[in-house]
Amino acid sequence: MHQFIQQWVTKIPGTAGYESLLTSSITMVVIAVLAVISFYLVKYILLRLITKLITKTKSNLDDILIKHQVFSRVAYLVPAFLVYKLTPVALSAYPALSQMIVTLAAIYMVWMVVMIVDALINSLLDIYYAVDISRQLPIQSFAQVAKLVTYLFAIIVVAALVIGESPLKLFAGLGAMTAVLMLVFKDPILGFVAGLQLSSNRMVGIGDWVDIPQHQASGDILEIGLTTVKVKNFDNTITTVPTQSLINDSFKNWRGMQESGGRRIKRSIFIDVNSIRFCDEEALNRYRKINYITEYIDKKLAEVQAYNEKSNITLDSSANGRRLTNIGTFRAYVLAYLKNHPDINQDLTVMARQLAPTEAGIPIEIYAFSSDKNWVNYEAIQADIFDHLLAVVGEFDLRVFQTPSGVDLRRLVSPSS
Template sequence: MNPAITQLKDFLLSHHVDELYAQAIATGAGVIGLFVLAWAVNYIAKHIILRAVNAVVRRTKFQWDDVLLDTGVFTRLSHLAPALVINTFGASVLGDSPRVLAGVSGAVSLYLICIWLGVLFAILNAVHIVSQQKGAKKGVPVKGFIQAIKLVSVVVSLIFMLAILLNKSPVYLFSGLGALTAVLLFVFKDAILGFVAGIQISANNMVTVGDWIEMPSAGADGDVIDVSLTTVKVQNWDKTITTIPTYSLISDSFRNWKGMSESGGRRIKRSIHFDISSIRFADEEQLERWSKIGHVREHLERKKTEIAKDNEKLGEAANVLGNGRRLTNIGTFRAYCLIYLKTHKDIDQEKTLLVRQLEPTEHGLPLQIYTFVNNTAWAYYEGVQSDIFDHLLSVAKVFDLRVFQEPSGSDIVTGIAALKSTAAKES
């Protein structure tokens, strides 16, 4: 027992106070003194020490201590002061009342567990904020790992609190978890799957905040705005939010456009379909007319010289169509497209650049443009792509090529009018 309490008890006994009352008065005075001391320490911790810490932190050049302050780490630590006082001096005050001492000690222990859990949560929140401010490795889902740590911390804390309430060893309770494994796996299924998925996402650098992903099965097409332990939030281009279970990114397929964004270029892969009946050998009049086009002038001169040398070997037979080599309107147009793209300021010349024919179909001969715009901004990319095809569709007529399209109402009307005109002339 505390010497002061003993002296008070002896003083009361010396003044002929009953021993039971003397003990109660001395213990009560000790309890009051203990709580007054706890209140005083709490006041000093929160109104003097905490304010001093706040002032020092605000004056430092470091950012992490400001984050610790803003997330309430120091404030929550200050709650430990009165509990530590009671825990330290409780035994000397309540030594003669074992049951009361056990109850107070248990309550203080529960309080300390809650405080330490709150401090841990605040520190983890600070880690999350600092990782975002400092631009931590994007492939690491920090928020998911923090949520996993919080979940484990809560489970462990609950076990310790239950052990205190039941007056059992935590080891005893931990050993009993085996029987509850199936229940725990069912209850925390999403959390466990999400945690495993988070590790795989991190290891494989699959997705992170800011990535543009497409996941048709979930109706997601937009930027990832949050990756947590159990869900991934995607803000679609129409500003709606799609929430996807984290483990779905492992079990289902999705497209991540991060590579395109990081490369600095965005691909154009589009075809123009030409009416096959408009494809033919070029005659002298056409070659003369096309040679005035700057983009193909050198190409035509080089090809005509090359073809003339090859055809000399055939002699008179070269004058027959089907013998020897000849320029075509589609080939010249293909060369025009290639040169046009190579001189275009918005095309990335370091990446793949192709103008190629694909297999003819019932929709004509596809001429595919395969290249990359040197800017990944969506609106800019669409503008460049539209300008390129506006130009190519318009200039195709110069090469006597007809772009294929399904017959429309105006085509049918024009055809009927042409038939009527022909019939009238014949009659």
């Protein structure tokens, strides 16, 4: 093509002495036109045809490649390749200008290759996150490292093109810059190592509910990156936590609860010590009418009576022998109530226990697991249980401890009020 244009230019009258300039200029215009035509051919004909074929396939993998514009970016690579290959021939008479254009075309191609690799990595991430295992083994940090290495490699290649040296020489010189690079990329390196530990030990995953008190974060993990972890708090704010802090500091992951058979209920009712007493016959007759503990009372009374008779204990004093107490009977009722509750998982621990006395009274602690782990439903189940127990505690002649309020103090001063 260059020779044909040169022969044609020499036949034009008045071009003597300018043949080389005109030939080079016309050739470059032709190359530019060919580059534009190739761009439109690839982008608007070839890529559209490929897109139509891809949309007809059942797999969504190729659709993800289209979404991230992997194919469309190839269209920007083709014209640059034509300029890179044809310019040395067109500007053979002007080597300095030819070298500059070729270098610019090469830099542009390197940049476009980086963009294609970046889009491929994003596509692979989308494909991976469509798999269930991605929740337990996030690879966002690995993808970011791959991008970082790609961009670093591209910068070295571009620098080599600008100074006209082999990229291998620049790579060899990186050894002397290791200390500087480690200082510059300290956070990404620490984040990458932390990401490896988080992923290999499956400490956290996308969607896990975590509590990180040091950073006032409590919510679901949105993203595990190279240097940061994004947590969406329950007030819909986003907390960004350094990745390495999940290794260096402690945090709570609620995944175990979510994967288990229930969510724990662990709360106490504080009983006023002054309301605790032994059960008399009248109280026991009332308690027998409560369905959940009728059998318990009869069984316990028979056990107590047999023990007292065997030990020849006289019951003249309430301190002698064994007797039923209202707090013990209430504790038995609480346990029976939990055992019969439809929303309590009976395959896990169900317990009503008495804890050590405190200045606020004697705690009767409920320890059980709700079958429904949804936060809203769990709170409703827990509230219903304690609503019932707080309302029924008076049936056992017990009082719930409560710190005196202003109303209570006024009643002490003015009993009539």
